Amino acid sequence: MRLTNLNGVIEAHTSGGDVDGKNVSGELSARTSGGDIDLRDMACTLETATSGGNLEVAIKQPGKYVRLSNSGGDITLHLPKNIAADLDLQADQVNVGKLAAFNGTIQKDEVRGKLNGGGVRISADAGSGNVSLSVR
Secondary structure, eight states: OEEEEEEEEEEEEEEOEEEEEEEEEEEEEEESSSOOEEEEEEEEEEEEEESSSSSEEESSSSEEEEEESSSSOOOOEEEEOOOOOOEEEESSSEEOOOTTEEOOOOOOSSSEEEEOOOOOEEEEEOTSEEEEEOOO
Protein backbone atom coordinates (compact mmCIF):
# COMPACT_ATOMS: atom_id res chain seq x y z
CA MET A 1 0.00 0.00 0.00
CA ARG A 2 1.36 3.43 -0.97
CA LEU A 3 0.33 6.66 0.74
CA THR A 4 1.79 9.76 -0.92
CA ASN A 5 1.03 13.50 -0.56
CA LEU A 6 -2.09 13.01 1.57
CA ASN A 7 -3.81 15.35 4.01
CA GLY A 8 -6.72 14.61 6.33
CA VAL A 9 -7.79 11.72 8.54
CA ILE A 10 -6.35 8.60 6.95
CA GLU A 11 -6.80 4.97 8.02
CA ALA A 12 -4.69 2.46 6.14
CA HIS A 13 -4.86 -1.21 7.18
CA THR A 14 -3.65 -4.34 5.44
CA SER A 15 -3.32 -7.90 6.66
CA GLY A 16 -0.31 -9.00 4.67
CA GLY A 17 1.56 -6.31 2.80
CA ASP A 18 3.94 -3.43 3.25
CA VAL A 19 2.85 0.15 3.91
CA ASP A 20 4.93 2.93 2.33
CA GLY A 21 4.13 6.58 2.90
CA LYS A 22 5.61 9.96 2.10
CA ASN A 23 4.56 13.53 2.86
CA VAL A 24 1.41 12.87 4.90
CA SER A 25 -0.22 15.53 7.07
CA GLY A 26 -3.26 15.49 9.35
CA GLU A 27 -3.85 12.18 11.16
CA LEU A 28 -2.62 8.78 10.03
CA SER A 29 -3.37 5.33 11.38
CA ALA A 30 -1.38 2.70 9.45
CA ARG A 31 -1.32 -1.00 10.36
CA THR A 32 -0.22 -4.25 8.81
CA SER A 33 0.00 -7.67 10.37
CA GLY A 34 2.60 -9.14 8.06
CA GLY A 35 4.73 -6.50 6.40
CA ASP A 36 7.10 -3.59 6.81
CA ILE A 37 6.06 0.01 7.35
CA ASP A 38 8.18 2.82 5.89
CA LEU A 39 6.93 6.38 6.41
CA ARG A 40 8.91 9.49 5.34
CA ASP A 41 8.37 13.24 5.74
CA MET A 42 5.48 12.79 8.17
CA ALA A 43 3.80 15.95 9.47
CA CYS A 44 0.91 14.35 11.31
CA THR A 45 -0.52 12.72 14.36
CA LEU A 46 0.62 9.15 13.85
CA GLU A 47 -0.30 5.72 15.12
CA THR A 48 1.29 2.80 13.32
CA ALA A 49 1.84 -0.89 14.07
CA THR A 50 3.05 -4.11 12.53
CA SER A 51 3.38 -7.54 14.06
CA GLY A 52 5.65 -9.20 11.53
CA GLY A 53 7.96 -6.66 9.94
CA ASN A 54 10.17 -3.67 10.53
CA LEU A 55 8.98 -0.12 11.04
CA GLU A 56 10.89 2.98 9.89
CA VAL A 57 9.45 6.47 10.43
CA ALA A 58 10.88 9.91 9.67
CA ILE A 59 8.99 12.73 11.36
CA LYS A 60 9.18 16.19 9.79
CA GLN A 61 6.64 17.82 12.14
CA PRO A 62 4.72 15.79 14.74
CA GLY A 63 1.02 16.21 15.36
CA LYS A 64 -0.64 15.56 18.75
CA TYR A 65 1.30 12.32 19.31
CA VAL A 66 3.40 9.61 17.66
CA ARG A 67 2.75 5.95 18.64
CA LEU A 68 4.80 3.16 17.09
CA SER A 69 4.33 -0.52 17.90
CA ASN A 70 5.98 -3.67 16.64
CA SER A 71 5.90 -7.09 18.27
CA GLY A 72 8.35 -8.99 16.08
CA GLY A 73 10.74 -6.59 14.34
CA ASP A 74 12.73 -3.42 14.74
CA ILE A 75 11.68 0.23 14.89
CA THR A 76 13.83 3.02 13.46
CA LEU A 77 12.67 6.56 14.26
CA HIS A 78 14.13 9.78 12.84
CA LEU A 79 13.22 13.08 14.55
CA PRO A 80 14.12 16.69 13.71
CA LYS A 81 16.85 18.04 15.99
CA ASN A 82 14.76 20.86 17.45
CA ILE A 83 11.74 18.73 18.42
CA ALA A 84 10.33 19.18 21.92
CA ALA A 85 9.07 15.76 22.98
CA ASP A 86 8.29 13.40 25.83
CA LEU A 87 9.97 10.13 24.89
CA ASP A 88 8.78 6.68 25.97
CA LEU A 89 10.79 4.07 24.09
CA GLN A 90 10.99 0.38 25.01
CA ALA A 91 12.36 -2.74 23.37
CA ASP A 92 14.77 -5.58 23.92
CA GLN A 93 17.43 -2.96 23.15
CA VAL A 94 17.03 0.81 22.67
CA ASN A 95 19.74 2.73 20.81
CA VAL A 96 19.62 6.53 21.03
CA GLY A 97 23.24 7.57 20.67
CA LYS A 98 24.05 10.89 22.31
CA LEU A 99 20.96 13.01 22.96
CA ALA A 100 21.52 16.72 23.50
CA ALA A 101 19.03 18.56 25.76
CA PHE A 102 17.61 15.31 27.20
CA ASN A 103 16.43 14.96 30.79
CA GLY A 104 15.38 11.46 31.82
CA THR A 105 16.60 7.89 32.03
CA ILE A 106 18.44 5.91 29.36
CA GLN A 107 18.71 2.19 29.94
CA LYS A 108 19.47 -0.78 27.68
CA ASP A 109 15.78 -1.60 27.19
CA GLU A 110 14.01 1.74 27.72
CA VAL A 111 14.34 5.49 27.38
CA ARG A 112 11.96 7.81 29.20
CA GLY A 113 12.22 11.56 29.55
CA LYS A 114 11.98 14.99 28.00
CA LEU A 115 13.82 16.08 24.88
CA ASN A 116 14.32 19.85 24.52
CA GLY A 117 12.09 20.53 27.54
CA GLY A 118 9.32 18.09 26.59
CA GLY A 119 6.23 18.39 24.44
CA VAL A 120 4.65 15.95 21.98
CA ARG A 121 4.38 12.42 23.38
CA ILE A 122 6.40 9.99 21.27
CA SER A 123 6.16 6.32 22.18
CA ALA A 124 7.72 3.29 20.54
CA ASP A 125 7.42 -0.32 21.71
CA ALA A 126 9.32 -2.93 19.73
CA GLY A 127 8.58 -5.89 22.00
CA SER A 128 11.40 -8.37 21.41
CA GLY A 129 12.99 -6.19 18.70
CA ASN A 130 15.16 -3.07 18.82
CA VAL A 131 14.37 0.64 18.76
CA SER A 132 16.87 2.99 17.13
CA LEU A 133 16.40 6.75 17.43
CA SER A 134 18.24 9.40 15.44
CA VAL A 135 17.80 13.12 15.96
CA ARG A 136 18.94 15.11 12.93
